[in-house]
Amino acid sequence: MAYAGGLEPFRTLTGASLPLKNRFFARWWGLVLLPQFIAGCAALAPPAPQTAISTVIAEPVAEMANAQSAAFALVGRASVKGGKESFSGGVQWQHSGSRDEILLLNPLGQTLAQIQRTSEGVHLATSEQENYYASDVESLTEQVLGWRLPLMGLQYWVQGTNSPATTAAIDTGPDGRVVAIRQDGWEIGYSSYFPGSPSQAMQGQVALPKLLMLTRNGLQIKLVIDTWISLND
Numbered sequence: 001m002a003y004a005g006g007l008e009p010f011r012t013l014t015g016a017s018l019p020l021k022n023r024f025f026a027r028w029w030g031l032v033l034l035p036q037f038i039a040g041c042a043a044l045a046p047p048a049p050q051t052a053i054s055t056v057i058a059e060p061v062a063e064m065a066n067a068q069s070a071a072f073a074l075v076g077r078a079s080v081k082g083g084k085e086s087f088s089g090g091v092q093w094q095h096s097g098s099r100d101e102i103l104l105l106n107p108l109g110q111t112l113a114q115i116q117r118t119s120e121g122v123h124l125a126t127s128e129q130e131n132y133y134a135s136d137v138e139s140l141t142e143q144v145l146g147w148r149l150p151l152m153g154l155q156y157w158v159q160g161t162n163s164p165a166t167t168a169a170i171d172t173g174p175d176g177r178v179v180a181i182r183q184d185g186w187e188i189g190y191s192s193y194f195p196g197s198p199s200q201a202m203q204g205q206v207a208l209p210k211l212l213m214l215t216r217n218g219l220q221i222k223l224v225i226d227t228w229i230s231l232n233d
Contacts, residue, residue: 054172055169055170055171057167067164069163072095073093078222080219083146085146090106102116102149115149121135124145138151157186158212160193160208191212193207193209194210
């Protein structure tokens, strides 16, 4: 049945026709309920989608145990924490076949140490003209520099891939890029990459890392790569 006054009975309950005191309490009660209403809506909202990470286990490949990674040269910066000694400065690294030459520089660009690896062994020379020799880089750098440099794995990790010599767990993000590698007791996290060009994508070449962090037993090695130089051409 229609009211003679149209919608007037409803309007008398909504505000303008209420006494001043009642209108004040109606507005106050609305302010009390509004945050609860918003919180309730937020609780009902769907959770934010989580970034999908895929993990694969790469088994060692026997016929590639002695294989060498692709040749490259890079210029960048590194910082080392958690070892017997720390380091912060520039890095210049050239890798080709079984040969590596690495220069560690102080913030002024002066050479602190030079590491050379060949098929015959490893030679480390300091700025004090002290010379050291060993069969592997990790033990030599720990002895002389106070921290371990995992060069045999790093020649692969720095290029965003795992060494084929040992088992590795590889995490990739939704875009297919590697976000982490766990291998030989090390965890390598990748924070950013250089943008790949269309020609690289057409040739099946992946984007190269720009920032990576290596951790093992409290040791942290952060490497920022400023320039990549290909030696394959």
